[in-house]
Structure formats: C-alpha cells, structure tokens
Amino acid sequence: GAGVSQTPSNKVTEKGKYVELRCDPISGHTALYWYRQSLGQGPEFLIYFQGTGAADDSGLPNDRFFAVRPEGSVSTLKIQRTERGDSAVYLCASSLGINNEQFFGPGTRLTVL
Amino acid sequence: QQQVKQSPQSLIVQKGGISIINCAYENTAFDYFPWYQQFPGKGPALLIAIRPDVSEKKEGRFTISFNKSAKQFSLHIMDSQPGDSATYFCAASMINNAGNMLTFGGGTRLMVKP
Numbered sequence: 001g002a003g004v005s006q007t008p009s010n011k012v013t014e015k016g017k018y019v020e021l022r023c024d025p026i027s028g029h030t031a032l033y034w035y036r037q038s039l040g041q042g043p044e045f046l047i048y049f050q051g052t053g054a055a056d057d058s059g060l061p062n063d064r065f066f067a068v069r070p071e072g073s074v075s076t077l078k079i080q081r082t083e084r085g086d087s088a089v090y091l092c093a094s095s096l097g098i099n100n101e102q103f104f105g106p107g108t109r110l111t112v113l
Numbered sequence: 114q115q116q117v118k119q120s121p122q123s124l125i126v127q128k129g130g131i132s133i134i135n136c137a138y139e140n141t142a143f144d145y146f147p148w149y150q151q152f153p154g155k156g157p158a159l160l161i162a163i164r165p166d167v168s169e170k171k172e173g174r175f176t177i178s179f180n181k182s183a184k185q186f187s188l189h190i191m192d193s194q195p196g197d198s199a200t201y202f203c204a205a206s207m208i209n210n211a212g213n214m215l216t217f218g219g220g221t222r223l224m225v226k227p
Contacts, residue, residue, distance in 0.1 A: 042217030104156030
C-alpha cells in the first residue's frame with residue numbers, strides 16, 4: 001500500500017520568500033507529525049495533529065512557521081519570510097493513533113539561498 | 114538541552130561482527146524507546162522498540178538492552194551485514210501522554226565492511 005508521501009521532494013527558494021510543503025499521510029491515520037532534520041542531526045519535533053486540530057505546536061521555532069490539516073488528512077507546513085537557517089529536510093510522519101508506530105515520508109529538502 | 118544523547122557518532126564494523134550503539138536519556142517520563150534506521154534520501158524507518166517494563170527485546174539480529182536505573186538503552190546488531198550500513202537513531206517519547214512526539218538522538222552512521 002501507499003506510504004506517506006511528501007511534495008515537493010526538493011525546494012530551492014530565496015531568502016525572504018514563502019514556501020509550502022505538503023504531506024499526504026497513510027489513509028486512515030489520524031495522527032500526523034512534522035519534524036525537521038538538519039544535516040548530520042536527528043529529526044526534531046515541530047508540530048503534531050490529531051485529526052484536524054494542532055494538538056501540540058511547541059516545536060515550531062517561531063511564528064514564521066505554521067501548519068494546517070483542514071480535513072484531517074493532507075497537511076501543509078507553511079514557512080513565511082524564509083531564512084538561510086531554515087534549510088533542512090522536513091519530515092512528515094503519520095500513525096493510526098498516538099499510541100501506534102509512526103511511519104515517515106521521504107522528506108522535503110528545503111534550501112534557502 | 115539535549116534530552117537523548119547517542120554514541121558513537123560513527124561506527125565501522127566488519128561483516129559478521131557486532132554493532133553496538135548506545136543512548137542515554139534524561140526525562141524519566143519517557144516510556145517508549147524506538148530505534149530507527151535511515152538510508153540516504155529516505156525517511157527514518159522503525160527497526161525495533163522497547164517499553165521500560167522489560168530489560169531486553171530481540172527481533173532477529175537486532176536486540177535492545179534497556180537499563181531503567183541508569184537511564185540508558187542500546188542497540189546490538191548481531192552478524193552485521195553490508196546492507197545494514199545506514200544511519201541509526203535512538204528516540205524516546207511519552208506514548209501514553211502528550212501525543213507520543215519523538216525526541217531523537219544525534220544519530221550513528223554505521224558502515225559494515227565486506
């Protein structure tokens with residue numbers, strides 16, 4: 001079956017621009033997580049959705065970052081006024097429920113020039 | 114504050130040898146300890162996980178050893194194969210509370226030489 005998919009796979013943008021990163025979770029998975037992985041480091045938690053609502057956004061680094069999941073399935077991570085320090089791989093994971101295994105997508109590699 | 118510390122950063126093992134990766138955590142509220150394997154260009158994939166009520170869990174060539182009092186856990190890969198060459202991450206979370214958000218270690222890049 002289809003796993004978690006993320007688009008685009010790569011995104012190059014200029015400092016100050018706005019970007020949107022999309023995550024399509026596994027069908028039926030109610031929990032959805034966003035993580036950020038900088039080069040040579042482990043993923044860091046950003047935000048978690050249970051259904052349509054953001055249950056915990058404590059990992060978002062600042063108010064330039066925002067994520068939505070309007071219908072409880074696809075999620076979009078939005079970054080305003082991008083900075084070079086935002087360059088990283090953004091990973092999405094989904095799980096059947098919060099007590100279940102998280103399945104990760106391949107990530108979107110964001111490069112801010 | 115780095116809540117999960119992982120060592121070594123890199124590891125080279127001969128084919129057939131044992132690979133050992135160690136992690137230590139600080140938050141005693143963590144109650145779920147998974148290990149993930151990541152290949153270049155791919156997302157992390159769950160390898161094996163343990164809860165703190167057991168001291169060891171084995172699945173095939175992979176074993177987790179868990180020491181609750183020392184707040185440490187480790188991954189042992191027996192009979193290491195070149196196909197095991199990847200980056201391994203330990204993680205920890207509070208699965209019964211707070212949404213199960215994973216806190217990852219810094220990763221270990223494993224190379225298994227043929």
